Amino acid sequence: MVFVWSIYAAWLVLIVYLTVSAFGVKRDTEEHIAQRLGLMFAMILAFLLPRVPMFRFVNFAPVNAVLSSIGVIVAVTGMAFLVWARQTLGSNWSQIVSAKHGHELVTSGPYRYVRHPMYTGGLVACIGSAIVVGGGFVFLLILLGVIFLWRVGAEDRLLARQFPDEFPDYARRTKALVPFVW
Template identity: 40%
Template sequence: MTIFRLIIPALWLVFAVYWGISALSAKRSLGITLWWRQSLLRGGLVVLIVVALRFTPARGLLRAVHAYQAHSILLGAIGAAIVLLGVGLAVYARIYIGRNWGMPMSRKEEPELVTSGPYAYVRHPIYTGIVLAILGSAIGLSVLWGIMLIVFAPYFVYSARREEELMREQFPAQYPDYMRRTKMIVPFVL
């Protein structure tokens, strides 16, 4: 077992604690939020992950790769560096957006369009950071995180597209121009 098997979960813990504390200062959400719809969607993702882990025909291969990862210092170091980069980007983007942050697909009271800082390169740097952190966890901790990446990446694209519909409604003059200047999640690509 390498030290990175402790570092990667510690980075996720720091991320979760910061996220929970910083959510307390966000602007109030407007309108009726369909919390049950979001809960069903997220619950469905969890069920998909559990089913994939439980019934995958490649379980033996996954165990072998996992055993190799547990002793690879190089994979641990690369994974931890990517997790640190991803968590750092998500936290920096969250700090930069400030009180305008909200739960995915929610409307905020007195919204402001933030287009500088990390938002000058991608419209959803928090999602970018989380995807990077999951990728790093798959490399440095366990290949099983790859299943989470396969499940959550499409969810983040879905959330980003839905949020962009809301942003076009709230900022009809500015948001289309901002969309032309930046990519959604991956700088210069997507």
Template identity: 30%
Template sequence: MDTLTLKIIFMIGLISSSAIRLPHQQQNKQNTVTDDRKTPLETGLLLLVFFGMLALPLLYVFSPWLNFANYKLPLWANGLGVVSFAIALWLFWRSHQDLGENWSPTLQVRDGHTLITNGIYQSIRHPMYTSIFLWCIAQALLLPNWIAGFAGIIAFSIMYVIRIGNEEQMMMDQFGEEYQTYMQQTKRLIPYIF
């Protein structure tokens, strides 16, 4: 596919993800935080992901500044990027729907927070992270640029590795044995595998 088509597809995905998240962000502002574990490190990690998954891709899409790092991919790889982004968006939407008022962009427990173990969460503990990893793969396949294409997977991988242990500890502190049992019955990212 030509670069313009790939950029348009990526932007459609980006706008779609914003449309999925926006209502949940609005609802999230109204919830009272009862346990806030947001640290400067957490803020820095979110900023890193912002640059890797939004700022650098938008710089690539709307300017020629990163064109020196472009590469070519076969059509099948671009098609795989479209499929990956479509699955990522569905999983992103499903995760938000199943979490409802329990969703938070940071390590926070809200008033009335409940442990969600149904829907997509019945087989994956962190489907939103799975969706974002798929998004990052799509980013590399739809934005054929060594900087903008791979910035998302690098940034999000760093955040995931540093954050996941803290998030699961927060859930164990909140839900105790119920969460430990849930952990034994599910996989973190990929059902039945990982």
């Protein structure tokens, strides 16, 4: 049970960090309330679905200590990568796909390896969490996976418009989510 609580504690710390670090970011050039609501709805749905009788099979935690340890390490590694990416973005970060006032193309830190390291880190954290806890994290992985795949395309199009001289070369030399693969 300590592994399960470790996962929830790590996510709580991550959410608090992301919330606090959102203060002082550059303002979005326009509001996208549908994106904000869609992300919130997906997270709520992910934790409601395991309560539906036909989906109870995903409630498999706790598993053995070795697999749980691996899951915690994977989850924390994903979260650390996400935090590194968030720190590197600085005031250019946005919860939604949106241009910022004074937007800059960030290509350093984890952005040297993938164009969307926060999504990579988030998905890795969900995989580790699903190994340990199952339930909502299984559905969170699926739902966020779909949302993140959409956002990769949307952000790439936005960055191509915002940075027509720099982004195409950056996109050619840097994979989207998985280093050296995609």
